[in-house]
Amino acid sequence: xxxxxxxxxxxxxxxxxxxxxxxxxxxxxxxxxxxxxxxxxxxxxxxxxxxxxxxxxxxxxxxxxxxxxxxxxxxxxxxxxxxxxxxxxxxxxxxxxxxxxxxxxxxxxxxxxxxxxxxxxxxxxxxxxxxxxxxxxxxxxxxxxxxxxxxxxxxxxxxxxxxxxxxxxxxxxxxxxxxxxxxxxxxxxxxxxxxxxxxxxxxxxxxxxxxxxxxxxxxxxxxxxxxxxxxxxxxxxxxxxxxxxxxxxxxxxxxxxxxxxxxxxxxxxxxxxxxxxxxxxxxxxxxxxxxxxxxxxxxxxxxxxxxxxxxxxxxxxxxxxxxxxxxxxxxxxxxxxxxxxxxxxxxxxxxxxxxxxxxxxxxxxxxxxxxxxxxxxx
Amino acid sequence: xxxxxxxxxxxxxxxxxxxxxxxxxxxxxxxxxxxxxxxxxxxxxxxxxxxxxxxxxxxxxxxxxxxxxxxxxxxxxxxxxxxxxxxxxxxxxxxxxxxxxxxxxxxxxxxxxxxxxxxxxxxxxxxxxxxxxxxxxxxxxxxxxxxxxxxxxxxxxxxxxxxxxxxxxxxxxxxxxxxxxxxxxxxxxxxxxxxxxxxxxxxxxxxxxxxxxxxxxxxxxxxxxxxxxxxxxxxxxxxxxxxxxxxxxxxxxxxxxxxxxxxxxxxxxxxxxxxxxxxxxxxxxxxxxxxxxxxxxxxxxxxxxxxxxxxxxx
Ligand SMILES: Nc1ncnc2c1ncn2[C@@H]1O[C@H](COP(=O)(O)OP(=O)(O)OP(=O)(O)O)[C@@H](O)[C@H]1O
Ligand SMILES: [Mg+2]
Numbered sequence: 001x002x003x004x005x006x007x008x009x010x011x012x013x014x015x016x017x018x019x020x021x022x023x024x025x026x027x028x029x030x031x032x033x034x035x036x037x038x039x040x041x042x043x044x045x046x047x048x049x050x051x052x053x054x055x056x057x058x059x060x061x062x063x064x065x066x067x068x069x070x071x072x073x074x075x076x077x078x079x080x081x082x083x084x085x086x087x088x089x090x091x092x093x094x095x096x097x098x099x100x101x102x103x104x105x106x107x108x109x110x111x112x113x114x115x116x117x118x119x120x121x122x123x124x125x126x127x128x129x130x131x132x133x134x135x136x137x138x139x140x141x142x143x144x145x146x147x148x149x150x151x152x153x154x155x156x157x158x159x160x161x162x163x164x165x166x167x168x169x170x171x172x173x174x175x176x177x178x179x180x181x182x183x184x185x186x187x188x189x190x191x192x193x194x195x196x197x198x199x200x201x202x203x204x205x206x207x208x209x210x211x212x213x214x215x216x217x218x219x220x221x222x223x224x225x226x227x228x229x230x231x232x233x234x235x236x237x238x239x240x241x242x243x244x245x246x247x248x249x250x251x252x253x254x255x256x257x258x259x260x261x262x263x264x265x266x267x268x269x270x271x272x273x274x275x276x277x278x279x280x281x282x283x284x285x286x287x288x289x290x291x292x293x294x295x296x297x298x299x300x301x302x303x304x305x306x307x308x309x310x311x312x313x314x315x316x317x318x319x320x321x322x323x324x325x326x327x328x329x330x331x332x333x334x335x336x337x338x339x340x341x342x343x344x345x346x347x348x349x350x351x352x353x354x355x356x357x358x359x360x361x362x363x364x365x366x367x368x369x370x371x372x373x374x375x376x377x378x
Numbered sequence: 379x380x381x382x383x384x385x386x387x388x389x390x391x392x393x394x395x396x397x398x399x400x401x402x403x404x405x406x407x408x409x410x411x412x413x414x415x416x417x418x419x420x421x422x423x424x425x426x427x428x429x430x431x432x433x434x435x436x437x438x439x440x441x442x443x444x445x446x447x448x449x450x451x452x453x454x455x456x457x458x459x460x461x462x463x464x465x466x467x468x469x470x471x472x473x474x475x476x477x478x479x480x481x482x483x484x485x486x487x488x489x490x491x492x493x494x495x496x497x498x499x500x501x502x503x504x505x506x507x508x509x510x511x512x513x514x515x516x517x518x519x520x521x522x523x524x525x526x527x528x529x530x531x532x533x534x535x536x537x538x539x540x541x542x543x544x545x546x547x548x549x550x551x552x553x554x555x556x557x558x559x560x561x562x563x564x565x566x567x568x569x570x571x572x573x574x575x576x577x578x579x580x581x582x583x584x585x586x587x588x589x590x591x592x593x594x595x596x597x598x599x600x601x602x603x604x605x606x607x608x609x610x611x612x613x614x615x616x617x618x619x620x621x622x623x624x625x626x627x628x629x630x631x632x633x634x635x636x637x638x639x640x641x642x643x644x645x646x647x648x649x650x651x652x653x654x655x656x657x658x659x660x661x662x663x664x665x666x667x668x669x670x671x672x673x674x675x676x677x678x679x680x681x682x683x684x685x686x687x688x689x690x691x692x
Contacts, residue, residue: 002489004486004489005486005487005489007486008482008483008486008487011483011486012472012475012479012483015474015475015479016472016474016475019474020474211472211473212466212468212469212470213470213471213472214470215431215436215464215466215468215470216464216465216466216470216471216528216531217470218436219434219435219436219459219462219463219464219466220459220484220487220488221456221459221460221487221488222487223456375435375436375455376436376437376438377431377436377437378437378438
């Protein structure tokens with residue numbers, strides 16, 4: 001390998017990106033737009049979820065529980081119900097996304113055992129809203145539990161048993177403010193890098209074919225490997241730049257906590273960039289028109305990243321067969337890693353499992369990419 | 379550069395290439411010595427570009443072998459490519475890079491030392507009259523300037539073999555003159571040049587020619603000997619109505635072929651002493667009047683038409 005030729009390719013490619021408004025827009029504008037659109041527009045924080053209350057007891061204690069649900073503004077009461085039939089009707093007509101049922105002996109049970117069940121019913125048609133509403137509800141109940149438990153202990157000297165009625169999902173425990181933005185934004189970084197990386201490199205070889213510059217290029221002694229490395233180098237730097245931008249705007253603009261180390265983030269991001277840039281490059285080698293290549297790149301990055309990476313829909317809540325499919329959806333590993341670095345402050349050893357997944361992907365892509373391009377017209 | 383003048387720079391043996399059912403190149407053999415300007419001449423679709431691409435190592439032959447400076451192109455493509463430069467028929471440089479950036483890029487791909495690159499590019503830009511355009515984007519150059527830039531990029535390293543596919547098509551006469559001046563200069567330095575052309579005057583400037591038709595070489599020799607190989611004798615008749623004249627003469631006894639040449643026609647006959655008087659009588663009968671019929675030196679085009687048995691269009 002001749003390093004001078006690699007740098008010559010990189011130099012040429014950089015000039016071309018710099019002078020191509022379309023590439024430049026993808027490299028610099030798209031991350032900003034996506035960050036704003038996905039971080040803001042599709043903010044999954046929900047407010048005023050319509051709530052139906054079927055309070056069979058209507059005591060001071062039961063009203064206090066209802067108050068806990070409505071106070072932060074997450075839920076607002078759309079109907080107060082008086083019968084089981086009402087509840088069913090209200091749900092069927094879509095008048096509430098969630099209903100709480102407080103049993104008639106609520107305050108009595110609470111007073112004697114220190115713990116009392118309430119029922120929450122969700123209209124799961126909108127999975128997303130349900131998930132988030134469920135998270136809010138769990139948080140609300142958890143707070144109530146903590147307080148009740150403390151009061152019980154003060155009065156009786158021991159914790160009530162069983163403690164708490166709520167099983168807090170592991171997928172939300174670290175997101176203690178229950179702010180879905182903290183959960184989503186790290187995933188957005190993965191979406192942006194996958195999108196931008198694969199888009200840019202999908203243009204790189206197809207541009208040479210489309211503009212008729214390939215024939216002369218392959219008549220020179222430059223090797224296929226030198227072409228690949230030289231061409232990917234500028235996009236790699238652009239990818240890192242975009243990642244830095246995402247990090248800064250996540251932390252300083254969206255106030256997402258960043259508890260991990262930059263080193264861990266860097267290593268995993270490099271691995272992910274290798275995968276997405278490689279995928280774009282592989283597409284570019286196959287498809288000889290820029291438009292076709294970029295559309296296929298969009299398809300193979302956008303679909304799995306947004307639907308199956310767990311960035312909006314938690315993988316644990318997908319049906320088992322789909323969960324199995326996500327094992328080959330490379331962005332899921334990076335989404336998992338990013339969330340862990342941002343919110344849990346995980347380091348490389350903690351992340352060995354998703355890192356292994358990403359690493360295997362990177363190896364496969366490198367293996368394919370180094371064999372993909374042939375210096376031939378036919 | 380190889381010092382041995384009898385050494386062969388390009389050797390092509392039994393070269394064939396098919397595209398589906400189209401036999402684009404059929405069993406082509408030739409060799410080019412250093413200092414030769416070898417011309418591939420033939421009508422559209424004759425297979426010129428296909429041969430050039432195989433020589434350049436960008437298209438694999440179905441059969442046959444190509445050696446560039448003794449290096450087998452199929453077995454050792456990168457070694458062969460170090461020794462040659464190829465200018466494709468379609469402009470192949472980066473239109474969104476400037477003249478200087480294109481030159482730099484190709485210089486780097488051939489690992490030309492910096493000082494040498496600077497000196498050579500200055501020299502070549504001057505010879506091509508492009509010094510003033512160094513900072514202009516290649517896409518904003520005229521057709522002729524683009525072709526000259528292509529040549530500069532091809533010559534920024536020192537190739538032993540230069541492959542040019544219709545390099546002067548669509549180039550104005552002044553630029554063509556610059557272009558050929560550079561080619562003659564390279565020839566003196568012992569570079570072997572293979573070029574394809576559709577211009578017959580350009581074909582005559584080559585040191586050796588291959589007449590190509592439907593993928594086959596019909597004749598391969600120096601331009602002078604190719605002209606000698608033309609069957610019959612060539613007559614030229616000037617007229618205000620050359621087309622009309624051609625219609626009258628074509629197919630008459632002893633007339634082997636006719637060719638329109640602007641305001642003249644070329645008539646190839648078997649026996650000039652007998653046919654000139656006959657033609658004069660014929661033209662007088664047709665009311666054209668006494669025409670001036672003289673013997674003419676055949677050009678490459680005449681030979682071509684004679685061999686392929688077809689007149690020019692129009
Ligand atoms: N990639 C290809 N696929 C299919 N057929 C091809 C291909 N390239 C060339 N051909 C066919 O091979 C034959 C020779 O083409 P080639 O381009 O070599 O001719 P040429 O002499 O360069 O013509 P021109 O003067 O038009 O450039 C033609 O019939 C052409 O249609
Ligand atoms: Mg051609």
